Amino acid sequence: MDRFVSTFTNKIDSKGRVSVPASFRAVLERDGYAGGLYCYPSLDAQALDAGGERLAKKIDGLLAGLPDYSDERDELSVALYGDVQVLSIDGDGRIVLPESLREHANLATAVTFVGLGDKFQMWEPKAFEERRREARSKVQVTRKLFAAGGRSSDDDGNEGARE
Amino acid sequence: MDRFVSTFTNKIDSKGRVSVPASFRAVLERDGYAGGLYCYPSLDAQALDAGGERLAKKIDGLLAGLPDYSDERDELSVALYGDVQVLSIDGDGRIVLPESLREHANLATAVTFVGLGDKFQMWEPKAFEERRREARSKVQVTRKLFAAGGRSSDDDGNEGARE
DNA sequence: CGGGCACATATGGGATCGCATGGGAATGGA
DNA sequence: TCCATTCCCATGCGATCCCATATGTGCCCG
Structure with missing residues (x-):
């Protein structure tokens, strides 16, 4: 299995921790896991996008398609890279969502993880x-x-x- | 035999397990079985669609045709990948149907497996x-x-x- | 031609394992 | 010193594995 598939809903505990679904963690490791998970606000939804190295490369690829120093590229760079956070996964497979991200997706007590192939999203259930x-x-x-x-x-x- | 053919009806036991018909399992193995069965709610019927790697590749193929970050792609991704579950087949040839899937197809005590060539469906008898x-x-x-x-x-x- | 044996499948139940979750202890920074 | 973050361990529930039984089907041998 090398894609993020299906949906899971997990709770946020009192310290703000959430378990990343085990199957997603497995995908991340296969993806050349480098100790971190890339996560940023979705551009067009109240949700968060996240993924591993493959996702990072895709973003690079998108930008590479645009001419240097163009307005578009600048905007996209800011939009994509500007809000990216690298979240580390602890020994029990959990992450902590920073306030800014939780706010964007309106996350409070639980998170729904949605597999989308190359990446996954995190939604308020x-x-x-x-x-x-x-x-x-x-x-x-x-x-x-x-x-x-x-x-x-x-x-x-x-x-x-x-x- | 490399296609899902004919229909079988099997019981759901107290743990929610159902035997996948042996002939379907044989097809899955020939299909490059990777430890899982892809399953999702049919879009227009109270039933579940399922298949092996070949079916997964078809879904990928659909999405590959759409540009990254387009609205269409996001929607298709959510509708297709988000609802897909990877069901593993245990040593006795059984799967467990998650609540969400059972609900969609209204499955309670038995399941009718219907071969449709590349994939098969699961219906309430x-x-x-x-x-x-x-x-x-x-x-x-x-x-x-x-x-x-x-x-x-x-x-x-x-x-x-x-x- | 008939009986019985061997094998495969479906099904049920018990035992074990992994994961999500919660809380306390240790660490580090202000 | 206080607060926040990270690490480690405990627990409960659900999922998975393993073994036992039943039903049937084809095959071999008498």
Whole structure:
């Protein structure tokens, strides 16, 4: 297993600690774990994005695509790197979320970890339920577009993966 | 044999375990079994979809087509990866269905496994009976359309493969 | 041709292990 | 000295493993 998959909800204890789901930790180690977890506010949601080395490389890759000293690059650099925190995982597989991050995602007593392949997100549980509902209904639409769109080689794939 | 075929109904025991039909397990192993079974709620039915590595790659393929950090990608990721569970198969060929999945498919005491070629579905037995009846009558209609259109060779193929 | 034996599968229960969680002790910085 | 952070250990629950039983199916041998 080398991707972040499925969702887990864990509690935040009185010291602000949260267990990272064991399966996610396993992925991180396979990913060339360097003692830290990269974590930053999601750009377009009240959630946090996090991942290991692979995610860090992806961000680098995104920036590399933009010309040096362009406004876009500066903005993206700030947006992506500016708020990144490196969270260390303690001996029991737990992390501590800094105040600034908890605030952005509105985290108080529990955290829902959502695997997204290369990275994972951390949500306030109720907010995630809402988001999931939304995503589902939108996918229904997207799916119809795929089916109607007609890239036939992909078509097979879609049929298999969706239904 | 490299496709999931035919249907089986097995019981859920007091711990929530269900035996995966032996023939399905055989398919999974041929599929490059990596210790887990990918399973997620069907988007448009009260059932679960499941498969092996091949199915996982299809999901990846879908996402690979979308740019990083696009809204579409995020939504698909959440809807697909977020809901996916990796179920491990124990030494006796059984899996445990998490509460969230059982709920979606309304599974309580038994599960009907339905082979669909690349993947298979898990249904509450009565719900599946209902669904099967429906499918049968629709096939009748489809068949008449084919017959009218005139490609008779395809006729056989579809009918055989689907139901 | 028939009986019985061997094997595979499904199912149930007990024992063990790992993980999430909570709290106290040690450490370090202001 | 006080507060915050990190380390270490204890515990309870759930998940996983292992073994036992039942039911059936095919095969071999009489």
